[in-house]
Amino acid sequence: MFLKLLGESIRFAWQVLSTNLLRTMLSLLGVTIGIMLIIAVFTVVDSLEKNIKDSFSFLGSNVVTVDKMNFVQRDPNVPFYIYFRRPSNTYDEFEFLKSNLKNASHVAFFGTRSSTMKYKSSSINSINIYGISNEYKDVYEVDILNGRYFTANEIESGRNVAIIGDEVAKSLFPFESPIGKSITSRGQKLVVIGVLAKEGKSLLGTPSSDERIYIPYKMFTKMFYVGRFGVSPSIAAKGYVEDIGLVELQNEMEGMLRKVRGLKPKEESNFALNRPEAIADAIGQVFDIVGYAGWIIGGFSILVGGFGIMNIMFVSVQERTKIIGIQKSLGAKNYFILFQFLFEAIFLCLIGGATGVLIVYFLTFIPAGGLEISLSMKNILLGVVVSSVIGVVSGIVPSAKAARLDPVEAMRAG
Incomplete structure (x- = not known):
């Protein structure tokens, strides 16, 4: 019965389209x-949300970091300088957490500062130099294209070795391999043992591994002052997947840090626990507002289109009044007539919706600078569902009118 109704509805809808093509096209234009x-x-x-979140991928995923201040949601009543007066993380605290955290799979320690890097007569400015512990590769992605990662001995002894980013390699070594060559920064020579894979620029211009250099943390402390008025290192702990929201890891880290720093129960924590997802959530709230605006703008157009479809259906009922009378006289039930016209309205709206989705699909091929736009299956399904709902709303009144026609009066009207 369903297939029969669907087949007849499609046939009648196609007749409406082919017989009154211009009228139908103008009516479908709104949808x-x-x-x-x-x-x-x-x-x-x-697409914007995805690209922006990807811009913060350097912060890692499923990771909690210990810093002086929060990424977001800072207390407006607390003066900004208070955060800078907080104590910096220490290597001893890192080793304590690494040895005692039960809800972390890996714990890493790192500090960063920008500097100039030189090789012979070539130099590159504002390069982010990361001093890292051996576990950094287990917490964050370190994609090495050529060469190798540090050995545990190189990290522990603070050897003068380095892994450089793609942009650093191209700037300092345009015509030769950087592996085994010595580069210089702040009076220290570093032997290149690895080159990172190219990452490319992000939409927001956030730090990229292309302009980054990794060195052992103990070597980093020879080049930069670490402490309250210098570099403030971070401790990063990677949680387990089963720890939803990393609640257990955060609670455990907070308890251990308060203990190791000797904080009393009523004292406020002098550190912040951050998650990259906090930034993503803040971004998501902004885009939710933009999404509501899209519904409002598109809603007015759909409203006009819905009235157009309703007009087509009333005309269709008027033109097929005699046919309805014949169908009823032959035993057709009211629901059969109702669904026949309702399916027709839905089919017409789906044509309009599919056309709209198809236009958007072709628009995604237009270059948009650094923004990569793609039409997701979720949005395609959204278009189908909205079109179907508009079809039901627009077609229910004309369909009900057709279903309530008296067969004798309907045949006389024809």
Whole structure:
């Protein structure tokens, strides 16, 4: 019965389309534009959100870091200088957490500071030099294209070795391999043992591994002052997947840090526990507002389109009044007539919606600078669902009118 109704509805809808092509196209235009606007807004919003979140991928995932201040949601009543007066993380605290944390798979320690790097007559400025512990590669992704990672002995002894980013390699060694060569910064010579794979620039211009250099942390302390008025290192702990929201890890870290720093129960913590997801959540709230705006803009267009579809359905009922009378006289039930016209309205809206989605799909091929735009299956399904709902809303009144027609009066009207 369903397939029969669907087949007849598609056939009648096609007749409406082919017989009154211009009228139908103008009526479907509102649905097409409305769906196109909504899907376009959500596609751009989703793409922007993804690209921006990818820009913060250097912060890692499923990771909790110990810093002086929060990434987001700082207390507005606390003066900014208070955060700088907080004690810096120490290597001893890192080793204590690494030895005692039960809810962390790996714990890393690192500090960063920008500097100039030289090789012979070539130099590159504002390069982020990271002093890292051996566990850094287990917490954050370190994708080495050529060469190797540090050995445990090189890390522990603070050897003068380095892993450089793609941009550093191209700037200092445009015509030769950097492996085994010595580069200089702040009076220290560093032997290159590895080159990172190219990452490319992010949408927000956030730090990229292309302009980064990794060295052992103990070597880093020979080049930069570490402490309250110098570099403030971070401790990063990678949690387990089963620890939803890393709640257990954060609670354990807070308890251990308060203990090792000798804080009393009523004293406020003099450190901040941060998660990259906090930034992602803040970004998501902004894009939610943009999404609501998309619904409002597209909603008006869909409303106009819905009235257009309703008009087509009323005309279709009027033109097929005699046919309805014949169907009823032959035993057709009211629900059969109702669903016949309702499916027709849904089919017409789906044509308009599919056209809108198709337009958005072709628009994604237009270059948008550093923004990579893609139409997701979620948004395609959204277009289909919204079109179907508009079809039901627009077609229910004309369909109900057709279903309630008296067969005798319907045949006389024809």
